[in-house]
Amino acid sequence: TKPVDVVSLIDALDRASGSHPIEPYRVLLVEDSKFQAKLYAQVLIKAGMQVNIITDPMTILEALAEFNPDLVLLDMYMPDCTGMELAQVIRQNETFVSVPIVYLSSETDKDKQLEAMSFGGDDFLAKPIQPHHLITAVTSRVERYRKLRSFMTRDGLTGLFNHTTIKERLEQEISRARRHNITISFAMLDLDQFKKINDTYGHPTGDRVLRSLSRLLKQRLRRTDIIGRYGGEEFAIILTETDAETARKVLDELRRGFANINQVSGSRRFKTTFSCGVAEFPAYSSAAAITDAADHALYLSKLQGRNRVEI
Numbered sequence: 001t002k003p004v005d006v007v008s009l010i011d012a013l014d015r016a017s018g019s020h021p022i023e024p025y026r027v028l029l030v031e032d033s034k035f036q037a038k039l040y041a042q043v044l045i046k047a048g049m050q051v052n053i054i055t056d057p058m059t060i061l062e063a064l065a066e067f068n069p070d071l072v073l074l075d076m077y078m079p080d081c082t083g084m085e086l087a088q089v090i091r092q093n094e095t096f097v098s099v100p101i102v103y104l105s106s107e108t109d110k111d112k113q114l115e116a117m118s119f120g121g122d123d124f125l126a127k128p129i130q131p132h133h134l135i136t137a138v139t140s141r142v143e144r145y146r147k148l149r150s151f152m153t154r155d156g157l158t159g160l161f162n163h164t165t166i167k168e169r170l171e172q173e174i175s176r177a178r179r180h181n182i183t184i185s186f187a188m189l190d191l192d193q194f195k196k197i198n199d200t201y202g203h204p205t206g207d208r209v210l211r212s213l214s215r216l217l218k219q220r221l222r223r224t225d226i227i228g229r230y231g232g233e234e235f236a237i238i239l240t241e242t243d244a245e246t247a248r249k250v251l252d253e254l255r256r257g258f259a260n261i262n263q264v265s266g267s268r269r270f271k272t273t274f275s276c277g278v279a280e281f282p283a284y285s286s287a288a289a290i291t292d293a294a295d296h297a298l299y300l301s302k303l304q305g306r307n308r309v310e311i
């Protein structure tokens with residue numbers, strides 16, 4: 001029998017863990033006619049999508065922020081404003097500057113359709129529309145948008161959030177925590193003596209170690225925790241609704257788990273560790289302050305011999 005190739009097995013596992021279950025597509029449907037809104041929503045829901053209907057265009061900004069749509073389906077003519085005006089409003093919002101906007105209207109005049117597109121629309125669908133046409137149009141746009149967004153927000157090696165995204169999310173989570181008076185923690189992890197691992201086993205093995213830590217974090221942390229690769233061999237985690245003492249326990253558990261993993265390089269096996277620093281909001285009350293505090297705690301962990309978690 002052929003010996004099991006552990007390395008390729010692990011790589012296969014990594015590829016599989018990168019393709020976590022697809023979240024349903026979120027479509028924001030802006031349509032003043034309740035009857036039509038229901039009709040189109042039903043079609044999309046049947047196709048497995050989540051639909052948020054707004055019949056009052058004035059609520060569009062709240063709906064965008066709360067629902068975080070993958071696509072906006074816009075009626076062109078409504079009593080209080082036009083779809084074109086709404087498209088402009090959406091495009092002024094930094095977060096939604098590239099969200100697909102698709103008009104869904106009975107307008108048949110090509111010039112008017114083109115004019116609507118010039119206000120920031122990506123596509124024009126004419127009512128009445130066949131259900132499968134609507135589903136296909138929405139699906140292809142959402143798929144492309146999600147891929148693009150993933151390239152922009154995630155790290156290629158681990159699939160975790162990249163540096164820019166984790167910093168943005170930290171700002172957002174701190175504002176949210178301030179509004180709702182809740183505690184959150186921020187943890188920074190740094191692999192110990194990682195340069196030696198690269199030097200001893202080679203860069204590809206180092207990359208595999210980075211992915212093994214990423215996999216452990218994804219498996220063990222809660223869905224609400226926000227995990228990123230902060231830099232080369234540094235990771236950052238935002239633990240929502242968690243105080244520093246609890247975060248320290250969680251991270252210490254992960255630290256022990258990671259230290260026990262048998263890392264693989266060809267026929268050789270070895271173990272490796274990380275150090276970690278934790279800080280909490282509101283004890284540190286801005287993104288900059290909490291980052292500095294976590295970084296300082298990480299520095300103390302290194303100073304005290306590595307493979308430990310400090311607050």
Ligand code: GH3
Pocket residue numbers: 157190191192193194195196198202203204205206207210231232233302306
């Ligand atoms: P310390 O315990 O003090 O953190 O020591 P260290 O060796 O981990 O720290 P140092 O900052 O000296 O070295 C970090 C190393 O991480 C150097 C760099 O080559 C390696 N590294 C950074 N990014 C990657 C990567 O994407 N893949 C691999 N394989 N190595 C990386």
Ligand code: MG
Pocket residue numbers: 031032033075076077078
């Ligand atoms: Mg209308």
Ligand code: MG
Pocket residue numbers: 190191233234
């Ligand atoms: Mg480092």
Ligand code: MG
Pocket residue numbers: none
């Ligand atoms: Mg260093």
Ligand code: MG
Pocket residue numbers: 190191192193194233
């Ligand atoms: Mg290091």
